[in-house]
Amino acid sequence: MTQSVAVVGAGLIGRAWAVVFARAGHEIRLYDADPTVLQSARGAIAEGLEVMVAEGLLDNAAEVLARVKIDADMTTALRDVVYVQECGPEDLAIKRRLLVEIEQYVSTSTVLASSTSGIPASQFGCDLRHPERCLVAHPVNPPSLVPLVEVVPAPTTDQSCVDATLQLMTKVGQQPILVRQETQGFVLNRLQGALLNEALRLYRDGVVSVDDLDRTMRFGLGLRWAFMGPLETIDLNAPAGIKDYGQRYGPLYRDIDAQRQEPAPWDNDLLDQLQVERRQLLPIADLDARQQWRDRRLMALRRHLLESS
Amino acid sequence: MTQSVAVVGAGLIGRAWAVVFARAGHEIRLYDADPTVLQSARGAIAEGLEVMVAEGLLDNAAEVLARVKIDADMTTALRDVVYVQECGPEDLAIKRRLLVEIEQYVSTSTVLASSTSGIPASQFGCDLRHPERCLVAHPVNPPSLVPLVEVVPAPTTDQSCVDATLQLMTKVGQQPILVRQETQGFVLNRLQGALLNEALRLYRDGVVSVDDLDRTMRFGLGLRWAFMGPLETIDLNAPAGIKDYGQRYGPLYRDIDAQRQEPAPWDNDLLDQLQVERRQLLPIADLDARQQWRDRRLMALRRHLLESS
The missing domain is CATH 1.10.1040.10 (N-(1-d-carboxylethyl)-l-norvaline Dehydrogenase; domain 2)
Structure with a gap:
């Protein structure tokens, strides 16, 4: 059975990530702290899938949509997931708090990856009990159309966490690159x-x-x-x-x-x-x-x- | 009737230019000072056209080839042409001499354009009787596949010469841009x-x-x-x-x-x-x-x- 992953944050980027994982066969749990955002997410994803069908990039929109589980409860949304793609606001203080909250509900081996375009994992992951499972997986907008993902570990990130992220990204059809240092602006x-x-x-x-x-x-x-x-x-x-x-x-x-x-x-x-x-x-x-x-x-x-x- | 143009220099770039003009319907005179280079030019052009047909970019290779007139005599090659695309060696002294030679055989209104990737027209055109009809038309290799052409006038180049070059390039299906100053490396x-x-x-x-x-x-x-x-x-x-x-x-x-x-x-x-x-x-x-x-x-x-x- 293909493992479940979670996307935290159901804005433009979070919804596109949901499509990436769901079309590759993963059950995907989509969570957002804002109920209004979460409520409109399914409709927005369905619309996006229809355009992809019309453009010949997809042929099973209904199946893909069925794999997207909208969940307003973080406890159940994160239960037993192997990977969390965090898509919260681009703000260091918010990300630090959000990651600590996420860590409460996942197992110790779950990878915590952030979509941030500019904040290094060594800054937003420092309050975690297990910072070694935390890194950046920076997509290009929208990841459902542009496959590049910049995988940027902190100096403290475990190699096994880096490898798991590169493998998952390749498996779901993205094109990951490894950014070996936390350089401003990445590559x-x-x-x-x-x-x-x-x-x-x-x-x-x-x-x-x-x-x-x-x-x-x-x-x-x-x-x-x-x-x-x-x-x-x-x-x-x-x-x-x-x-x-x-x-x-x-x-x-x-x-x-x-x-x-x-x-x-x-x-x-x-x-x-x-x-x-x-x-x-x-x-x-x-x-x-x-x-x-x-x-x-x-x-x-x-x-x-x-x-x- | 579509006007004749000449290409001086039958190396890789010169042959690709010949294709550009000929496929757009121009009679094209191809000259080279080296008889060996000139002799192999028709065969090389024919081969290139066949690949383009195979790739679906062209359907009338024989007609295009028929418009390419190989001419080992500069006098007749340049007679009555409206435009000369110079594709000689990337050497200032050689280009200066070559342009002066070319000017002997063309009318005063003929545009003299060089394919140089780096030498400004104000340097290689300074010995001409009419430097105002001289500029750079720098292609990307090969111009028959990559349409961009950098048109770079010298401060002394006539506006009418710039306009004629931009119009000709557009007419033959290239994409000219105007480089308004003789900047090193152009754009x-x-x-x-x-x-x-x-x-x-x-x-x-x-x-x-x-x-x-x-x-x-x-x-x-x-x-x-x-x-x-x-x-x-x-x-x-x-x-x-x-x-x-x-x-x-x-x-x-x-x-x-x-x-x-x-x-x-x-x-x-x-x-x-x-x-x-x-x-x-x-x-x-x-x-x-x-x-x-x-x-x-x-x-x-x-x-x-x-x-x-």
Whole structure:
């Protein structure tokens, strides 16, 4: 029998996690301290599943939904689960209290994983009786469509807890990576930040428009990165592999880096300019419709990548 | 009648440019100073077209091939062409001489565009009688599969020459962006460099493995970037758009940036480590086969993006 897991917090991320576990065959207990949030969760999950069926990503919505057990009582929600995915508010004090509360109802071997995008486990797990079973499993929103999960142990986390989390994530069809140190922004947001910092400088300096910047990624860099990543890309772009590439192009990238020893420009003046230019491309009233378009495109791209891999 | 264009230099990039123009209906004259290179060009182009047919990206290979006129005489190759795509060696002295030679055989209104990835037009075009018709049109390799073209005028380039190049690129199905200043690395390689610099630091510091770094892009960041770009991504990730996003996450990205005020680590020791880790993932003997896999995946992704846009 596939083991039960629990998701604590039934917001956007918690509901998407419920879909991830349920579609992989797990009984999933969904808990939230707020009864209103919990009450609307089943309907919201059902709607999301229908869109996935329509986009060809799922064919058994009713079965998946049947595995989601909504439970307003933490005692029963957490009984005998092997894994808890915590999706509470992004606030250190709240997370510390919530984890201690969760620990009361689970066995000593249960893994406690947090969806936090920025708080390290060594901070929110320090009040636990067993901090060694606590770590971060940071998803990309929504985890039901974007498979990457950053698994970030604290220095005190047991290797067995790390291994169990990596295995569970792989088993449910996610793509876990191991972040070996509690680095600010983990790996994904550090990579995103490095690229955005340079993008903002190029825009600020008048080198390129907002639209042309995005087109550089969509029609250039992003094509290979969507199925290979940046290091395999450069490894295949020189006759003798990545070292050969680095010897050819490293000096250019080092030069560019040396020119950028200045704080990244995330000030309000620049954000105002960006906002104006984005609103010319997309009126604020259309933001919602465009987000729905994005999710459909994301689903189609996922399907394409799964089919051609 | 669609106007003729010329490609000077029949290496990998020149041949891919010939495909771009010919499949859009242009008669294309392909010239190379080396008769051996020129002689093998038609066969190599024909092979490339067959792969595109097999991958569903083309259905009239014979017609496209018929529009490619191989010409070993620069006088006739350049007669009456409206546009020249120069694809000579990446060497300033050679390019300066080559452009002067080309200018002898074209009319005063012909655009002279270079495929260079790094030499600004203000340097290689300075010996021309009419430097105002000279600019960079930098493709991604191969332009027949990756549509982005960076159009980079010199301060002396006529606006009409810029406009004509942007229009021609759009007409033949490429995606041109305008780089408004002759920045080192233009836009694409600056963005790539910023991300690679951070990737190398994370790897050097032991935060993440080579494979997990690539998976972060493939299964996380790269999915949206492949069809939206990074700025539209963040614009859709906050309730009130890009300014709202910047106010929420700008401080994080600025922090990360502040931690990185040190030279980018492209030294040989690190390249050796990267090489060892990549070779565990992909033996050097398999590099060629993997490059062919990459090209097939790239074609399938292109087809998917064209069909779902």
